[in-house]
Amino acid sequence: MIEFILNDRKIRTDKPSGLPLLDFIRYEQSLTGTKIGCREGDCGACNVLVGHLQDGQMKYLPITSCLTPIGNVQGKQVVTVEGLNMEDLSPVQQYMVDEAGTQCGFCTVGFIVSLTGYCLSHSTPDYKAAIAAIDGNICRCTGYKSIERAARHITNALAGKDTRETVDWLVERKFIPPYFKEIPNMLQTIGAENGGQKNGVLVGGGTDLYVQKHDQLLDREVDLVANHPNWRFITIKNGVCTLGGATTVTDVQESDALQTLFPRLTQHLKLVASSPIRNISTLAGNFVNASPIGDLTAFFLALNAKIELTEDDKSRTIFLKDFYKGYKDLDKTKGENITAISFIIPPANSHFNLEKVSKRIHLDIASVNTAAQIIVESGVIADAHISAGGVGPTPIYLKDTCAFLMGKPLTPELIRAAIDVLQSEISPISDVRGSENYKRLLLRQLFYAHFIKLFPNQISLEVLA
Ligand SMILES: Cc1cc2nc3c(=O)[nH]c(=O)nc-3n(C[C@H](O)[C@H](O)[C@H](O)COP(=O)(O)OP(=O)(O)OC[C@H]3O[C@@H](n4cnc5c(N)ncnc54)[C@H](O)[C@@H]3O)c2cc1C
Ligand code: FES
Ligand code: FES
Numbered sequence: 001m002i003e004f005i006l007n008d009r010k011i012r013t014d015k016p017s018g019l020p021l022l023d024f025i026r027y028e029q030s031l032t033g034t035k036i037g038c039r040e041g042d043c044g045a046c047n048v049l050v051g052h053l054q055d056g057q058m059k060y061l062p063i064t065s066c067l068t069p070i071g072n073v074q075g076k077q078v079v080t081v082e083g084l085n086m087e088d089l090s091p092v093q094q095y096m097v098d099e100a101g102t103q104c105g106f107c108t109v110g111f112i113v114s115l116t117g118y119c120l121s122h123s124t125p126d127y128k129a130a131i132a133a134i135d136g137n138i139c140r141c142t143g144y145k146s147i148e149r150a151a152r153h154i155t156n157a158l159a160g161k162d163t164r165e166t167v168d169w170l171v172e173r174k175f176i177p178p179y180f181k182e183i184p185n186m187l188q189t190i191g192a193e194n195g196g197q198k199n200g201v202l203v204g205g206g207t208d209l210y211v212q213k214h215d216q217l218l219d220r221e222v223d224l225v226a227n228h229p230n231w232r233f234i235t236i237k238n239g240v241c242t243l244g245g246a247t248t249v250t251d252v253q254e255s256d257a258l259q260t261l262f263p264r265l266t267q268h269l270k271l272v273a274s275s276p277i278r279n280i281s282t283l284a285g286n287f288v289n290a291s292p293i294g295d296l297t298a299f300f301l302a303l304n305a306k307i308e309l310t311e312d313d314k315s316r317t318i319f320l321k322d323f324y325k326g327y328k329d330l331d332k333t334k335g336e337n338i339t340a341i342s343f344i345i346p347p348a349n350s351h352f353n354l355e356k357v358s359k360r361i362h363l364d365i366a367s368v369n370t371a372a373q374i375i376v377e378s379g380v381i382a383d384a385h386i387s388a389g390g391v392g393p394t395p396i397y398l399k400d401t402c403a404f405l406m407g408k409p410l411t412p413e414l415i416r417a418a419i420d421v422l423q424s425e426i427s428p429i430s431d432v433r434g435s436e437n438y439k440r441l442l443l444r445q446l447f448y449a450h451f452i453k454l455f456p457n458q459i460s461l462e463v464l465a
Contacts, residue, residue, distance in 0.1 A: 001014055002015065002017060004076050005076070006080070007078070007080060008183075017221050018069045019070045019218050020210060037107070041211060041274075041276070043107065044136045045107055046065045047110040048079060053188075058180075061250070063276050069206050076187070076192075086177050091153075096150045102142070119161075120166060124163060135274045201213075201217065202223045204281070205282050225245070226280070245338040248278065252265070253265060270362070271295065271356045283300070284337070290327075290329075292395055293366040293367075298388070298395060299387075300341060301385070301387035302386060306318065309337070326393060346375075350373055355370050355446040355449050357446065367390055367438075369446075370387060370389065379409050381410055381414075390428065390433065392427045404417075411458070412463040415451050423440060452464070
């Protein structure tokens with residue numbers, strides 16, 4: 001039995017835990033405001049807010065309901081556009097109307113939900129954050145300018161928002177209906193344990209599985225790990241950072257400890273998908289999907305991370321770089337799951353960078369990506385871990401290139417000479433994302449970019465060109 005709150009109503013359902021939330025909302029509850037656009041996480045027409053209690057306060061995140069198994073909202077509140085409607089339009093709805101931010105209207109509910117999610121966040125209102133909140137919403141009609149103007153008005157209307165008692169503040173100003181105040185008490189009466197079943201297909205966020213296998217999962221019980229505290233955590237102990245396999249990209253992005261370790265973390269992770277996808281995408285899902293262009297895989301390969309594989313009560317730990325044996329061929333038995341990822345905390349003199357080139361900057365997968373962790377001591381490269389994606393059948397740890405760099409003085413000549421080694425250990429193919437030659441050229445440029453960004457005093461574009 002799965003229990004959650006849908007807007008202001010408690011739901012108890014014996015539907016299979018793999019049923020997409022979108023189907024439940026529309027076909028079982030007849031709440032047809034939530035639209036079906038792409039069913040692939042791209043358009044945002046199906047966006048809903050999911051709220052849960054965190055440190056005594058409600059935290060709301062937008063997610064794509066088309067890719068979310070219903071079992072993943074166990075113990076949470078789901079807010080659809082119907083749950084935002086009041087007698088009069090909310091300021092978010094009214095500004096969209098005033099600025100002609102809606103034309104055919106198909107995308108509009110998704111925008112309203114995402115922008116209301118922005119209002120509900122506990123951060124200080126900021127126009128850039130309003131725009132970032134709709135990074136997963138696509139509109140084919142408006143040209144976006146009208147929606148951007150609405151976002152600016154909404155931000156202005158939030159001036160003076162109480163960032164601690166946000167819900168009360170928003171209810172008073174009729175951004176959201178009064179029932180929102182009752183939700184924390186209602187949630188106390190529902191258990192948060194996932195409604196999945198062991199031995200079904202293991203689902204993290206579902207953002208890969210539901211794109212590919214939606215039809216095969218909708219009437220199945222699935223094995224859900226996304227809400228399990230043993231699978232979703234970030235700890236730092238004895239110089240090692242460990243993350244649960246079901247830790248989401250947003251969890252990583254919001255971690256103060258990781259922000260301190262990687263000052264450009266937000267910039268890097270904003271290149272991954274969109275907010276609603278990052279809110280549910282797990283690290284293990286990215287690794288096991290084994291896409292040669294997985295961005296999180298590139299990130300953790302460059303940290304020389306290890307993964308813990310567990311089956312029943314047996315666990316083993318291997319380097320992530322040894323996980324990939326061939327195209328979608330993994331060092332993993334059918335029953336093994338990734339329970340944790342760990343990496344040694346980089347020393348203070350370590351430098352980290354991630355580069356990604358895709359056809360669009362946001363909400364697009366990479367043509368080529370790469371990450372690098374480099375330590376330079378007294379002008380000499382003391383340690384180097386560099387990854388590359390999109391240039392072979394698997395995500396690649398550039399072991400020969402790293403070995404070539406190590407122990408040598410950091411000079412433009414060395415970086416240029418490393419390119420021959422780099423080119424010898426990749427095998428890109430021509431496909432829709434570019435020709436083989438283009439990908440080779442891209443990786444060369446991105447490899448240069450690591451050094452230009454990380455060591456601007458020693459390496460510049462001019463000296464490498
Ligand atoms: C619109 C859109 C944009 C995207 N953009 C990007 C992007 O920019 N960059 C990028 O890298 N990816 C992108 N992705 C891909 C996807 O979001 C990521 O790969 C994500 O990290 C997958 O995680 P998940 O939890 O959703 O995986 P799921 O779909 O839940 O699972 C994927 C696979 O991993 C398995 N699995 C999940 N968890 C575990 C575990 N703990 N142990 C063992 N097996 C497990 C599942 O059984 C399944 O085989 C995008 C996807 C969409 C839909
Ligand atoms: S229907 Fe397009 S993102 Fe879900
Ligand atoms: S108004 Fe038509 S898709 Fe946005």
